[in-house]
Amino acid sequence: MTRILLADDHTILRDGIRALLSTAPDLEVVGEASNGAEVLTMLETIPADVVLMDVQMPVLDGFATMPELRQRFPEVNVLVLTMLDHENYVARMLEAGALGYVLKNAAITEIMYAIRTVATGSPFLCTEIGLAMLYKAVANTGGSTSSEEIGSHTGADLTARELEVLKLIAEGLTNGEIADKLFTSKRTIETHRQNIIAKTQAKNTAALIKLAVGRGLIS
Incomplete structure (x- = not known):
C-alpha cells in the first residue's frame, strides 16, 4: 500500500x-x-x-x-x-x-x-511535458517539429495548451469563459495567461494578440 x-x-x-x-x-x-x-x-x-x-x-x-x-x-x-x-x-x-x-x-x-x-x-x-521538451530539443538541433504543438518557430516556446488558450483569448473570451470551454478552473486559465505573457514578453493582452497574429500563432 x-x-x-x-x-x-x-x-x-x-x-x-x-x-x-x-x-x-x-x-x-x-x-x-x-x-x-x-x-x-x-x-x-x-x-x-x-x-x-x-x-x-x-x-x-x-x-x-x-x-x-x-x-x-x-x-x-x-x-x-x-x-x-x-x-x-x-x-x-x-x-x-x-x-x-x-x-x-x-x-x-x-x-x-x-x-x-x-x-x-x-x-x-508526464507525457505533455516530456513531449514538449523533446520537440524543443529536436528544434534546437535543427530537426523538424510540429510548430502547432510547441510554437517553437515563434521563439515563444508555447505549449499546446497555451496555444489553445491564446486562440480563445484572441476570440475575446474571458478567463471564466475559457475555463468553462476547456473544462478547467479559472485560476488555471489565469496561470496559462500569465505564462503566455511571460514567454512572449507582451506588455498586455492587446499586445499579446497583436504579437500572436504577427507571428502566425493565430489568424
Whole structure:
C-alpha cells in the first residue's frame, strides 16, 4: 500500500483527487495539507511514502518546502502536481529534490502511474511535458517539429495548451469563459495567461494578440 499525503491549497481539488485515488486498492491518502508548512508538520506524525504537492501554495510554496522536506524526511518521495508547465518550473522542482512532475490536466490513470513510479524511487515526467521538451530539443538541433504543438518557430516556446488558450483569448473570451470551454478552473486559465505573457514578453493582452497574429500563432 502506497501512503499519499496531498498538498494543495484548493479543498475541492484535494477532495476530487482523494475520491479518484480511492478507486485504486493499492493507494491510500493518509493526510491533506493546504501549504508546505502543514506538510512538514504532518510528516512528523503521519508516515507517508509520497507527497503529491502543488507548487503554488500560500505560507510555504513548493520551492520553499522542498529543501527542508528533503533534509528532514529523505525517505519521502515528492511528486509535483501542478498547472505550471514551463521548463524552468520543472527544472527548479526536480533540482530541489522532487522525483516526479505531472500536470493537473493529465488523466487520472497517468497520475496514478506517476504515484506508483515515484513511490518505488524512480523518476517520472508526464507525457505533455516530456513531449514538449523533446520537440524543443529536436528544434534546437535543427530537426523538424510540429510548430502547432510547441510554437517553437515563434521563439515563444508555447505549449499546446497555451496555444489553445491564446486562440480563445484572441476570440475575446474571458478567463471564466475559457475555463468553462476547456473544462478547467479559472485560476488555471489565469496561470496559462500569465505564462503566455511571460514567454512572449507582451506588455498586455492587446499586445499579446497583436504579437500572436504577427507571428502566425493565430489568424
